[in-house]
Amino acid sequence: MSLSSSRKLIIAILVASVSPLAIADDLFIYNWARNLGVQTSAEFEKKTGHTIRQAYYDNEGDRNRNILSTNTVDYDLLLLDAGTVDIFAASGMLQNISELNVGGVENQAKKYIDICGPYGMPYAWGTIGIAYRTSIIKADINSWTQLFNPPSEVGKRIIMQLDDFGTISALLLALGKDMASEDIDDFHQALALLKQQMPFIKDYSLGMTYAEQKGNLSDIVMVMAFNGNADEIAETTGQADWKYVVPKEGSPLWIDCWAIPKANQSPQAAIDLLSHLNEAKAAAQNSMEVWHSPTNIAAIPHLSDDFFEDEEVNPSAAAMERSYSEPQLSPKALRLRKWLVFSAKTNFRIMEEQN
Secondary structure, three states: OHHHHHHHHHHHHHHHHHOOOHHOOOOEEEEEOOOOOOOOHHHHHHOOOEEEEEEEOHHHHHHHHHHHHHHHOOOOOEEHHHHHHHHHHOOOOOOHHHHOOOOHHHHEOOOHHHHHHOOOOOEEEEOOOEEEEEOOOOOOOOHHHHHHOOOOOOHHOEEEEOOOHHHHHHHHOOOOOOOOOHHHHHHHHHHHEEEEEEHHHHEOOOOEEEEHHHHHOOOOOOEEEEEOOOHHHHHOOOOOOOOEEEEOOEEEEEEEEEEEEEEOOOOOHHHHHHHOOOOHHHHHHHHHHHOOOEHHHHHHHHHOOOHHHHHOOOOOHHHOOOOOOOOOOOOHHHHHHHHHHHHHHHHHHHHHHHH
């Protein structure tokens, strides 16, 4: 064999022995802020050579509009709620993850695999409720009606999400209505409730985003929140009196799933991250970093006692009994929800201009 042939053989053997993980790529992720552990990310980057880069959203409606406007070409991996996964998958925008070689899928709870479907990979789940400062609000907050008709001491210090899912579901629960309602009268009542709340609204945003911007100068005292947000706000602002509650009318349960856009023609880095996050110890570490409940049942033995004892991320049986999975919404229900969000934003803008 010639020297040239020997070299070719050696090169061929080396190339064949290189695993996909040895091919390093930038991985562009569209995600909530503070929703992927720093240490978890660093360990993944060290193991694979990939570099994680993230863009953040703090509103599901704005997220969806941005994704649709770019046709997903800006991102390699998206974090979506389960309902949006279904909608985007039906539009042909996502890859079928069940057909990709993602490791550790067997560690995921079957119910979450079923909810995220073949186009999503389960990540985290939780409740939506009310977070408030107990040193300022003396009333026992236990109802959605107290968020929409708050005690006078709240003043203009509420940060409120305004999106198609959580906000509207909370409004319908406050009114004693079905979260999947298609009744226009229900939505007119919901808009009236939002108008009643508007004098108390500082901004329509995410409480955690405002807290990060203001730090210990933050003056908000009540927010609509995902579980885990109250602890994050308290840590960020130094205000230890933040408390999170699941209202007596119940909570819409959120379930987040990873999705890979159809436009991502080189999905190996995304596949590698999903495989890493599916590992039991990595999933547990990440959950304790971001303080959200994992969908990964293999992670449970590796979670800390502090995590299990915190009812904000590990809801009590009573809280779970009055929590509801995201309903399958009809096209009419989706249109009514979008109308309500648009109407609320328009009314709030007019009120602010008049003041």
